[in-house]
Amino acid sequence: PDDDAAAAAAAREPTLTKPAGSLGRLEDIAAWMAAWQGRHPPRLERTRCVVFAGNHGIASQGVSAFPPEVTVQMVANFRAGGAAINQLCRAGGADLDVIALDLERPTAPFDSAPAMTDEDLLGAVNAGLTLDLTDTDLLIVGEMGIANTTAAAALALALFGGTAADWVGRGTGVDDAGLGRKRAVVEAAMAHHGTALADPLEALRRVGGRELAAMAGGILAARRTRVPVLLDGFICCAAAAVWHRLTPGGLDHAMAGHVSREPGHRRLLALLDKEPLLDLGLRLGEGSGAAAALGVVRGAVACHAGMATFADAGVTGG
Template identity: 65%
Template structure:
């Protein structure tokens, strides 16, 4: 049975979100000002430590339990020639994850993170959203619930990612639904489509927004109608993390688009999330700007799989190492200014 049995129940959960622990944030900021460095000299590393403290509710946060969850789904829109790779690659890559052969396996290991891969009915693609809703209400709620339930309340930091041939087209359609614009404004080359493939992607997005029309004005309906199961699951995981006050690292374009409905439902809905990196996918920069998210890294990556999110874990660990391990001026016997 799904955790969410109706859109109304899900919508209510999205509008009843806890905020960060301001006392913990202030205590962390105060600690930063006592450490043996000029105030603010570690720049965003200081901000990251305070961010972690606020959401974990601890003046000195920890990163003992770092989770990486990759959700996988299949898309009916691939029949419209929107990907350079065939649809069966989704299942093949899920098997590669299980065998430890993908980039995310290596990056998770290097970051000291635990990787979980969650396939969502990858043998059964969503409907082609240019001519029908991608998911029924029940399918959508089941996928959101799966994502929510994949998150452990004991997690210190959550990295989210995806795998799904065709899902950059779904992400572009969702971005267009949430923020307006034409398909050409949001689509990119994804898996490496040529110019003709890029045109097909833009046409698919335009066909979808025309077909669904005013129904896309509701962010949850937009996610159900033009998203995919893995996008819905990411949304559920982001919601769960907020309810548990777990800080989140979002991966690239698809992951950010999947989380965006929460910000459209509530302006501070993604306050617990950071953009791990700036994807090379065309629409990601604009999407981050619309959400007010400043990426931590810009490595020209466009793989997905939570690869950029996982890479940023090491930045978080560096921020925490300085925050927790540096001596204060008093402890070190160093004169303050």
């Protein structure tokens, strides 16, 4: 973070025409945006949302309520403007890009093999790391990938421990039998990969997926180019958590846009020490929860940057 921008935000806030602290977390958001953009006042003109799509070998094991071909179909839907994230980006004033990652070549089923080779992992991370974030004021990374809540659960378990039941939820809406299959797959993955999962990046390679790796890459690219990040749901946060496990403070440039109804997400946010902006029962992914929170961030920046001071407005202070 930029100490000068943070100090400038802290100095301006109490001069604005409102009781001290009365904008609550909007004040924190503005200060955070300033510190991580390295700019005061902070700016929110260009928000980019990038949705990464990947396919998962594990999808063949009945861990999703939807068949694997839906990943490709939804990418077409994103490109045609018909998905939820298209509407939320338009409503929230964000540019949307969709990056499909080798959809015709699913990852290996990670209960019995590494999901990705080293080359696959690097290629996927690079898809995020090489995003051109010029003039980007805020980044949202989203995902599409049938079966990817199973990958996220395995990754979260590898990174933070616990049991498969702690991290496995219904995703797009599997029934009890599907939930049992998800748990079994995650448990099998832990048994198969064993202590190799202790390294966060190796865990990402072995039980993650291309879209998770690309999101992690995008979040790192943002850090390097002073672009704050608004995190989406469980899958996005599982990918992001790799940096948290590698480096203390490695996610300080990211804020949680929302908490989803996928139970692992609330647990994960607590471990990441992130308080979500929204808690509205979403469980869609695509970046949708973060995009739904854009209006809050936009309002926070607008207040901090645009409000009159007590002195300028001739208002008597408290």
